[in-house]
Amino acid sequence: MRELPKELTLPSGLVPPEPPDPPVTPKDAATVMLVRDTAAGLEVFLQRRVRGMAFAGGMTVFPGGGVDRRDADTSIAWHGPAPEWWAERFFCDVGLARALVCAAVRETFEESGVLLAGPDGDSVVADVRPFAAAREQLVNRELSLAGFLAEAGLVLRADLLRPWANWLTPEQETRRFDTRFFLARLPEGQLADGETSEASDTRWQRPGDALDDWKAGRDGLLPPTWTTLAELEDCGTVAEAMVVEREISVLMPKVARDGDTLRIVLPGDPLYDGSPAHLDARPDDRIGR
Structure with a gap:
């Protein structure tokens, strides 16, 4: 794993002086890195969250x-x-695993318009425009993924996803997520869009260019996003990224005080074990939760 850069710091007033006691129970979540090949190399789909959102606003x-x-x-x-x-x-029970994959497919459709489903196991929807109303109903929770797929006669394509990582929000936070990261190739014929109320803008970008924008102060990145972009930068093509064998473990960043600076650190950093609100996140602790 890439070491987080020392420049990845937080404003002093962003972290509560005392973590919640007891810590907030993390909510299970899924996130998907949509990737595509271009003449310039692999690109990933990114969105900037609306400023003022309760979690990761502006990031x-x-x-x-x-x-x-x-x-x-x-x-x-x-x-x-x-x-x-x-x-x-x-490292979770089967019911949660099913829900995570379904959440990955649903959230990807809701937030980008990309649908990882098809009429059967050998095909993928090429034109998602007929499902625009269903997409809005999913966003508003008026329709479930199961109801949508059944009504449309579609099959969820779990084979289009690859497991990538598992990140846990630090204990200091009042909103916490236990997020599984997935990788997926943009299906042929589909387009990712910015038609979501949660994002102020969206774009396709090479991972290295996204990291350059962060370094120049044009974008804010959370540790999981920075790390994932750095990992994707090592993949020249989508095919290379899709065949990467990942050994997934639970990663929980911590906020450590380094003089007057609040640094974000990962396990292995000398500051990690001495930081407050330490959590030994073991996969088997969560099974059956």
């Missing part, structure tokens, strides 16, 4: 969001690795 992120209880619906037509396979990769 540049990948599409994603919290798991809906209806995402665990076992009636969803499914093609690809079974929930048991995903449960092994993300």
